[in-house]
Amino acid sequence: MSDPGPPPATPTDAERDELRRQGILLTSMEELYNWGRSRSVWPLNFGLACCAIEMMAASMARFDIARFGSEVFRPSPRQADLIIVSGTVTKKMAPQVVRLWNQMPEPKYCIAMGACAISGGPFKQGYNVLKGIDRYIPVDIYIPGCPPRPEALLHGLMQLQEKMRGQRLTGPEAPPHMQPGAACDYPVPAFGAHDLEPPKNPELWQPPVLVRKEGA
Amino acid sequence: METPDQIRDRLLARFPGAAVAVVANPGPAAQHSLLVGGAHGRAIAEFLRDDPALRLDFCSNATGVDWLDREVTDVASTTVPDPAGGPAKVVEQKTKRLQPGYLEVVYHLFSMELRHGPVILRMRTGNRSDKVTLPSLTPVWRSCEFQEREVFDLYGVVFSGHPDLRRILMWDEFKDHPMRKDYAEPDDYEWEPTPHGDVLAKAKLHYPAAEPAAAAPKEEPKP
Numbered sequence: 001m002s003d004p005g006p007p008p009a010t011p012t013d014a015e016r017d018e019l020r021r022q023g024i025l026l027t028s029m030e031e032l033y034n035w036g037r038s039r040s041v042w043p044l045n046f047g048l049a050c051c052a053i054e055m056m057a058a059s060m061a062r063f064d065i066a067r068f069g070s071e072v073f074r075p076s077p078r079q080a081d082l083i084i085v086s087g088t089v090t091k092k093m094a095p096q097v098v099r100l101w102n103q104m105p106e107p108k109y110c111i112a113m114g115a116c117a118i119s120g121g122p123f124k125q126g127y128n129v130l131k132g133i134d135r136y137i138p139v140d141i142y143i144p145g146c147p148p149r150p151e152a153l154l155h156g157l158m159q160l161q162e163k164m165r166g167q168r169l170t171g172p173e174a175p176p177h178m179q180p181g182a183a184c185d186y187p188v189p190a191f192g193a194h195d196l197e198p199p200k201n202p203e204l205w206q207p208p209v210l211v212r213k214e215g216a
Numbered sequence: 217m218e219t220p221d222q223i224r225d226r227l228l229a230r231f232p233g234a235a236v237a238v239v240a241n242p243g244p245a246a247q248h249s250l251l252v253g254g255a256h257g258r259a260i261a262e263f264l265r266d267d268p269a270l271r272l273d274f275c276s277n278a279t280g281v282d283w284l285d286r287e288v289t290d291v292a293s294t295t296v297p298d299p300a301g302g303p304a305k306v307v308e309q310k311t312k313r314l315q316p317g318y319l320e321v322v323y324h325l326f327s328m329e330l331r332h333g334p335v336i337l338r339m340r341t342g343n344r345s346d347k348v349t350l351p352s353l354t355p356v357w358r359s360c361e362f363q364e365r366e367v368f369d370l371y372g373v374v375f376s377g378h379p380d381l382r383r384i385l386m387w388d389e390f391k392d393h394p395m396r397k398d399y400a401e402p403d404d405y406e407w408e409p410t411p412h413g414d415v416l417a418k419a420k421l422h423y424p425a426a427e428p429a430a431a432a433p434k435e436e437p438k439p
Binding site: 092124128191192193194199207210211213 | 385386387388391399401404406407414423425
């Protein structure tokens, strides 16, 4: 009965660099897949308000979103990996945004760009503005700012790439679309007589449970 | 350009029986406006556009105002002679009456040809609920089209003769008129970090204060 010894350790980055110098690429399928897709995030050609101007600036030569592989703004949601909700989402526009999100193929990601897309921003107390797109679709990256600078959008994109590189393709940590039987369709709100119906997707978002301090 | 009073006199001479009045603006701008009854509104608008001395060919702005019911106090002073022969007394009699609310549409008219303006035209509805129809001035000035739709959407004024009267900002299924003063917005308050004013009232409603037992004990004031 011989001792099997400690299990083989995963190679460190230094060891893999050494191997790569010798012409041996040591990787996993998951890593290769995530490396590829995180460097070709194709956003949807979709802008709502002034944040979209900054998004356009980020795609132009000075900021050059092509450095990150995301210059291919797709005019069709069928070809897009990422929706950048750039601007104020009015309640009249919200069903269209959810419909576009539903039409995008998995795996798909959402960036809420700017104060309005995050929370309604300066229009939060208005009757006609959605108080954040995360009421209806799941948001991966929130970029604060009013509007955010193009550098902030690039930073958000890099954070999204980081998130994609860390995602597992199998097991319980896999994204919903890799899970058998998981629903990937999000209900589109209907235009009601006084408000959108329902006013939020309760599976995605619930108002914070807070207790106001006495005298506040 | 003629003053609003002169325009009113000409309008009354041209349209006998029309309700035309001048609403004075007491502010320093002194932009007095013409209040026109809805029955002759369309004819008066065409007259203002085609009259060679006015030629108001451009409507730069159409907007709405919501006037709620309000209580007006009328003061009537009467002189009562003193039977004893002394100086006559002035007796003031105050009567309160309820002025019913109405919706108002305001048009700002300019003349591109004669380079003058603005002439401000107002029209008022009968009330705020069922008599809300006014003549549309879109057939006279095409630039009113979207703005009259906006007034229809946000105030609920129905413009008869408008070529395409639909809601323009809110969706078609929407029932309310958000710019009316008694509009009740949907109760969708969410947490705010620093509420104040109306928002604070909503915050107290949605996030009531902690139970007094859970609150921190207050320090006793030292003598």
